[in-house]
Amino acid sequence: MSMKDRIEAVEARIAAACARAGRDRGEVEVIAVTKYVSLETTGEAIREGLRHLGENRWQDAAPKLQTYGEAAEWHFIGHLQTNKVKDVIGKFRYIHSLDRLSLAKELEKKAGQLGLTVPCFIQVNVSGEESKYGLAPDKLLEFAGELRAFEHLRIVGLMTMAPYEAEPEATRPVFRGLRELRDRLNREGVLGYEAPHLSMGMSNDFEVAIEEGATWVRLGSSLVGRE
Numbered sequence: 001m002s003m004k005d006r007i008e009a010v011e012a013r014i015a016a017a018c019a020r021a022g023r024d025r026g027e028v029e030v031i032a033v034t035k036y037v038s039l040e041t042t043g044e045a046i047r048e049g050l051r052h053l054g055e056n057r058w059q060d061a062a063p064k065l066q067t068y069g070e071a072a073e074w075h076f077i078g079h080l081q082t083n084k085v086k087d088v089i090g091k092f093r094y095i096h097s098l099d100r101l102s103l104a105k106e107l108e109k110k111a112g113q114l115g116l117t118v119p120c121f122i123q124v125n126v127s128g129e130e131s132k133y134g135l136a137p138d139k140l141l142e143f144a145g146e147l148r149a150f151e152h153l154r155i156v157g158l159m160t161m162a163p164y165e166a167e168p169e170a171t172r173p174v175f176r177g178l179r180e181l182r183d184r185l186n187r188e189g190v191l192g193y194e195a196p197h198l199s200m201g202m203s204n205d206f207e208v209a210i211e212e213g214a215t216w217v218r219l220g221s222s223l224v225g226r227e
């Protein structure tokens, strides 16, 4: 399948999921995750019109950002080590994996030095799987309250990863759980501003995520392929 065909197929599935949920197609943004593909294929994705690209490791992302840093909006979607903040700050527009105070402090410090405001998603481990990063759901409100004082971070929403399920429908409680957490965060006014977004849904489960309110889906293998 060519990339053009994959993009069309994914687009049709997104549109159908939006229709099932009574949502506007415009409410859902796509991040093309290029972590499994080469520099050339990343260039092809940009030429095919994909504007938001995601990577989960700085080492793999660096050459792509060097070549295509200005041609796309970059999203850091992987676990972020505190000592890598200096590398990614200012290069990735969004951080999807804010999950601890030490990381927030380092991001705040480096963003302040550069005079930037960094849009971040708080990553929550809704499923509770031990192998997954992210804050425990019952720690979210307290953590968000602490972030309120961080002037150079803007919390735009929450992010989660569902476990891989042979039957994607089984992921629904995880996505619903993240939506409920976002609603509670906003209802209680913990941040002092709205955090509207939900970064959830990958190749295996994005339709369920959209039905449950995803505003950003992160698609690798189904969209740009795997090499």
Ligand SMILES: *Cc1c(COP(=O)(O)O)cnc(C)c1O
Residues within 6 Å of the ligand: 033, 035, 056, 077, 078, 161, 202, 203, 204, 218, 219, 220, 221, 222
């Ligand atoms: C790899 C990755 C994705 C995309 O994975 P696919 O299943 O290939 O769509 C999405 N989100 C995160 C955090 C990832 O690490």
